[in-house]
Amino acid sequence: MKAIYKKELQSYFHSFLGPLFIGAFLLLLGIYFAVYDLFMGYPYIGYALSSVTFLFLIAIPVLCMKILAEERHQKTDQLILTSPVSVTGIVLGKFLALATIFAIPVGLVSLYPVVMSFFGTVDIGKSYLAVFGFLLYGLTSIAVCVFISSLTESQVIAAVVSFGVLFFGYIVNGLCSMISSTGNLFTRFLSVFDMSERFSNLLNGSFHLTSVLYYLSVIVLALILTVQSIQKRRYQLSRKTLSLGTYSSSVVVLSLAVIVVLNLLVAQLPEKYTVFDVTSDQLYSLTTETKEIADGITDDIQIYVLANEDNADTTLDETLKKYEGLNSHIKVSYVDPAVNPKFYLQYTDGSVSSNSLIVESGKRSRVIDYSDIYEYSYDYTNYTQSVTGYDGEGQLTSALAYVTSNEMPKIYLLEGHGESSFDSTFSNAIEKENLDYETINLMDYDEVPEDASCVVINAPTSDFSADDTEKMLSYMEKGGDIFFVSCYTGEAHENIDRLLDYYGVNVKEGLIIETDRGHYYQDPFYILPEISYDDITSGIYNNGSYVFAPYAQGITTEEKEDVTIAELLSSSDNSYLRNDISGVDSYEKQDSDEDGPFQIGVKCEKSAGEETSTAIIYTSSNMFTNDANMIVSGTNVKLFTASLGTFASHETSVSIPVKSMEADYLTVPQGTIMIIALVTVVLLPVLFIVGGFIVWFRRRKK
Template sequence: MTAIFKREFKSYFQSFVGCLFIGIILCITGIYVTVYNLLSGYPKISYALSGILFIFIISVPILTMRVLAEERKQKTDQLILTAPISVGKIVAGKFIALGAVFTIPVIIIGIYPLVLSAFGTVSFLETYVSIFAFYLYGLTCIAIGIFLSSLTESQVIAAVISFAVLFGGYVMAGICNIISTTGNFLTKILRAFDIVSRFDNMVEGTLDLKSAVYYISVILLTLFLATQSIQKRRYSVSVKNLKIGAYSSAMVVISIAAAVILNLLVSEIPTKYTAFDVTANKMFSLSEETKDLLGKVEDDITIYVLSNENSQDTTLKKTLEQYEQFSGHVKVSYVDPLVNPKFYTQYTDASVSRNSLIVVSDKRNKVVDYSSVFETSTDYTTYETTTTGYDGEGQITSAISYVTSDNMPKMYILEGHGELAFETDFNDTIAKANIDYESINLLQYDNIPEDAEGIIINAPTSDFSEDDTNKVLDYLQNGGNALIISTWTDADMTNFYKILDYYGISMADGLVLEGAEGAYYQSPFYILPTVESDTVTSSISDSYIFAPYAQGFLLPEEAGDGLSLTPLLSTSDKAYARADVNGTTDYTKQEGDVDGPFTLGVKAVKTNGEAESTAVIYSSENLFTDAADSMVSGTNMKLFAGSLGEMTEETEGIAIPVKSYEENYLTIPQSYIILLSLLITVIIPLAFLAGGFVVWFKRRKA
């Protein structure tokens, strides 16, 4: 087999075909890498690899058309067939030689991500899984080409058949959808010839062993079929030949059946053992919060997907598979709207879109509309909408929590004192925590409503009236819960401070400046506090919190009977509070500044007789804003959810952040773009073509 490999590998570079194949792949790849990665700045090379799959339809027939057909035409196959070596080793040697030729451009492509990483962040694991998928796809096409070349002695016919078969495999997914959008017996058979969908599974960020097994089984099967095709010609016509022919036919049937059975068995293995999420933000993995929730679920849950399974959104489908396989209580069922268009009316009167979900338990149900699964942004200058994030896990986990909860908490957001309104993402977090909320003005109420699980006071800029203060204090003294965010203001906040004083908390005058390096971001006012250990902060214990323009809480040395104070966010002992911060440019500690350390977040639990009140209190009005949250990749949002959870019967809030689609684009200077694009689209491909031409020309002259 080694001799066959050396002979074949050498022949491809003596005949110019090998260099032509390498040059074409590198040139086309270079063009796509230039457009996607160099000019557009995308860090993922998978975009370019997905775009160039068509190249195998043209290049592989050129490479493989002569591998066996030409031997047969020139009768040189008789020398090989009579050699003391098995036909299988002959075919394997030729395949390895062709694979070695293909490996050369793949190795060169594998260098591209290393170069791109010099200009930004590249997810190497995701990138090299994409290259691995590209390599398997190419080897599969080569194996198919070898088999088809064994069927004829004409190179032209071998090339035409290879082109037709590879083109069919390339468009098979579309053909199946044309035949039937709902799927039928014919499309199930045809999808076995769909060689692109398996590639797509892997370049979307999943190391999919099922796809790898499919490609490897196709390679082995086609090489075995090529072996059997040659085997029939190895013996002269005789009775023995008839036996070999019958044996060969039986082996062909057995090998095809074995390949089918292998893939069927592998398809039954749970996805959690065969698909591994390699995306940087774990797009297809369930978070620990979701796993904890599913581990506690005892009710049977059915998630109805309003779509045919074959046309379901692939990202959402992967997420649903994770839920189904992690918990035996979760079942996913597909309902085709074309077959049962009124199915959703059993659960809602509102219209729902295709691919929407209906999460059902014995207690209640919840509709997750497909439009809420993806986060979008609109450029109002062009009115162009872009998908910026994936919220499938967040919406599904929220729905499961909702349909399995024994009761639904109600919270009231107080207004009428210049409070800061929560932005959309934080309102969505309240809703995703399955908390019913309502904004109220205490002027219209005699007291806090009795069904209140908790109240939220978000950064009031004017003081509470004495009447409003008494209503809040009465509620807290009777075991009410509160999330309180204070703000720095010149207004007299005497009554508001009475609410804080109920928990023994006072406020240092002014704003806190952080004096310790590494404990602030750019400005000493932009504090990165120490996150203390507690159930509120359990999901962010190893993360940063961004708390700009915070005041400093002063806690008593001894909390007193019936009062427990647990710091959540703390400054360093080098922090200090400054009363007059207007126009501050000198950040060094000055006379009159109050020494720290300070508490910026605290959980207070106060017992009054049999009533127990829990309050989570923070001193930065910007803490729960989109701008602050984006600085720390969603950990402020998790803190918000944990704080909400502390006021309900849940011991821990559930907040699954939206998983961003937005890329950290590469920043490549124009001069490097020109240089690299010339290198990968012109210089390197031409070097192979020129080298191959020189060798071919010298041999021709000789």
């Protein structure tokens, strides 16, 4: 086998075909690499690799067409077949020679992610999984073309048939969608020949054992068929030939049966045994919190996906399969809206988009709209929208906890005093925390509803009436909890001050000016407060996270009987408070300014008989908004969720943050782009092509 391998490898480089193949591959890959990764700054080599797979349809059939067909045409195959080398050794030697030629450009391309890492953050695991998938796809194409070459003595026929087979494997996924949008027995049969979809499975950062096994199975089967195809020509028709034919057929049937059974068995295994997340931020992995919640589920849970299974969101589909693998009580079903367009009306009166989810148990159900599964950002400079986060796990785990919980805590959002409503990010966070909420005006009630787990007062711009104040004080004295966010108006709010004084808290009317550069963002009013450790802040404490609290008022506290106050956020020692900020033209400290530090967030607990009233108070009215949250990459919503979780009293608390999908683009200097592009697009391809031509030309003259 070694002699065959060396002979074939030398023949390809002596004939100029090998260097031409390598040069052409590097040229095309280099162009896409330069465009996607250098000029556009995408930190992922998979985009370039997936763009050149069509080259397999042309380049590999041309590379492989003579490997056995030419030997048969020239009658030199008889010399090889009579040599002291087994047919298996001959086939493996030729296949490995072709694999080596293909592996050379792939090996060079595997250096590209390393080059990219000098100019930004590159997900190495995801990138090299894409390279591995590209290598498997190419080797599978080579094995198929080697088999086809063994069937004929015409190189042209071998190349044309190989192109046809590879082309069919390339388009069969789209063909199945055209035949049936819902899928049927025939399309499932056709999908066996789908080679490109398996490569796509390896591009998103998940190692699919089923895809890897498929490629390896096709390679082994193609080589076995090649061996049997050659074996049948070794002997003339005779009684011995008939017995060999029977043996050959038996080998093929047995091999096919073993491969099919092995693939079917692996396909039936739970996703946790066959799919592995290799992304650096574990985008497709489930957290320990989700696994703990799933382990405790004893009710039957049905998750409906409003989509055709063949056209479903692949990322969401992988997540759902992982949930199924966690607990046998969790089942996933796809409902095609084209077939059953009114199915969702059993669960909601509103409209839902394709790929939305319905999670149902015997107790209740929840609809998760597809728009809530991803987070988006909008660039107003070019009017484009991009995906920045994936919240599939957060939404699903929250829904599982919701439909299996025995009781649902309820919070009330006050209105009637100019309170602000929460942006979508924060209203979604309330739902994810599985809190039932309702907006109320105290004028319509004699007292705060008895089922209130918490009353939320978000940035009131006008003072409470005396009647509303008494209702709130009565509620707090009975052990009622509040979540309060103050709003600077420049006016006194005596009744609101009475509510806060119940906990020994005083919110100053002025605004904090921060002079410590490490504690503000761009402007001294845009405060990045110091985070103190507490159960509420444990998820963001001392891990490099910032909270953004623009235009914050200062809190001072006094000792009160039966009141415990824990500091959550505070300004630095270099901060001060200015009471009159109208016409501020200088941040220099004035004589009338009050020295800091000041508290910006506190948690208060006051014993009220056998009950304890808890108040969480923050002093930045813009703190819990989408704009402020984006400045610190979602830390504000984490603090918000943890704060509300204090009042939830869940059997199981859910606080799984959105997983970032926002790529940190590479920053490559223009001059460096030109140098790298020159090497990858020009120098490397020309080196192989010119070098191969020189070797071929010299040998031709001899």
